[in-house]
Amino acid sequence: MKLSGSIALVTGANRGLGRSLVTALREAGCAKVYAAARRTETLASDGVIEPVQLDITNTEQVTSTAARCGDINILINNAGVAGFTPALGAQTMANARLEMETNYFGTLAMCRAFAPVLKRNGGGALVNVLSVVSWFNAAMQGTYCASKSAESSLTKAVRCELRAQGTLVVGVYAGYIDTDMAAHMWGAEQFSKSSPAEIAARMLAGIENGTEEILTDERAQSVYSALFKDARPFESELQKAWDVYASQR
Ligand SMILES: NC(=O)c1ccc[n+]([C@@H]2O[C@H](COP(=O)([O-])OP(=O)(O)OC[C@H]3O[C@@H](n4cnc5c(N)ncnc54)[C@H](OP(=O)(O)O)[C@@H]3O)[C@@H](O)[C@H]2O)c1
Numbered sequence: 001m002k003l004s005g006s007i008a009l010v011t012g013a014n015r016g017l018g019r020s021l022v023t024a025l026r027e028a029g030c031a032k033v034y035a036a037a038r039r040t041e042t043l044a045s046d047g048v049i050e051p052v053q054l055d056i057t058n059t060e061q062v063t064s065t066a067a068r069c070g071d072i073n074i075l076i077n078n079a080g081v082a083g084f085t086p087a088l089g090a091q092t093m094a095n096a097r098l099e100m101e102t103n104y105f106g107t108l109a110m111c112r113a114f115a116p117v118l119k120r121n122g123g124g125a126l127v128n129v130l131s132v133v134s135w136f137n138a139a140m141q142g143t144y145c146a147s148k149s150a151e152s153s154l155t156k157a158v159r160c161e162l163r164a165q166g167t168l169v170v171g172v173y174a175g176y177i178d179t180d181m182a183a184h185m186w187g188a189e190q191f192s193k194s195s196p197a198e199i200a201a202r203m204l205a206g207i208e209n210g211t212e213e214i215l216t217d218e219r220a221q222s223v224y225s226a227l228f229k230d231a232r233p234f235e236s237e238l239q240k241a242w243d244v245y246a247s248q249r
């Protein structure tokens with residue numbers, strides 16, 4: 001997947017990893033980068049970067065963004081929230097619902113709205129920013145882990161569904177990133193954090209190479225090897241099952 005000359009959209013682009021992704025895409029030679037965020041006042045347009053107001057949980061805004069940004073061939077679903085609450089120990093289910101609404105349903109809405117756009121523009125790439133906690137549950141942030149797990153499962157479904165249209169569907173599994181989000185995480189001081197610029201650079205290298213599952217750092221690699229063997233043969237069986245199902249519809 002060639003980044004130079006591409007047109008990309010990044011959600012949650014006003015701070016953290018999203019902001020670094022916008023800068024990195026610009027430096028990689030993208031022709032246009034839509035910087036989508038709930039608050040766009042800190043984002044300046046400069047001929048390449050174009051701010052777009054977007055709350056991914058707002059269905060009307062998702063639909064109108066897909067209409068306005070109909071020229072993209074790279075979608076990066078980066079926006080996310082983490083309340084860091086336990087599943088049972090939290091006083092209410094408010095964080096659990098917000099995390100699911102944003103990380104799972106918001107990302108799903110973006111995938112649904114932009115899949116036809118990517119198809120029209122030759123396939124392109126759809127990238128979901130996931131986490132090592134998509135693979136396991138750390139109970140002190142149990143509700144966030146569940147939402148990132150759901151988002152990872154969604155990514156695999158979308159990959160099967162969009163393979164036939166030639167869309168590269170990428171899951172990005174990151175350890176700790178030095179952003180506002182990680183500043184509020186219990187115990188994060190025990191682990192080293194990567195800078196958002198480093199993670200953005202590894203993500204773009206992976207997208208350029210056509211990598212479907214990007215493990216962005218040492219933490220992601222060590223957790224992966226502790227938990228899994230090679231999942232690809234099993235996942236290719238799942239792809240075949242989808243292809244048969246899709247051919248019979
Ligand atoms: N930080 C880590 O250690 C870490 C590790 C693994 C994965 N991740 C993932 O990396 C991604 C980026 O996180 P980050 O570390 O950069 O966090 P961050 O600094 O807290 O930034 C989160 C971004 O998401 C945006 N956002 C939240 N809800 C939104 C919504 N409904 N609509 C649109 N934008 C929304 C925020 O916008 P506002 O400014 O309007 O709130 C902000 O721009 C997330 O998907 C996160 O789960 C983070």
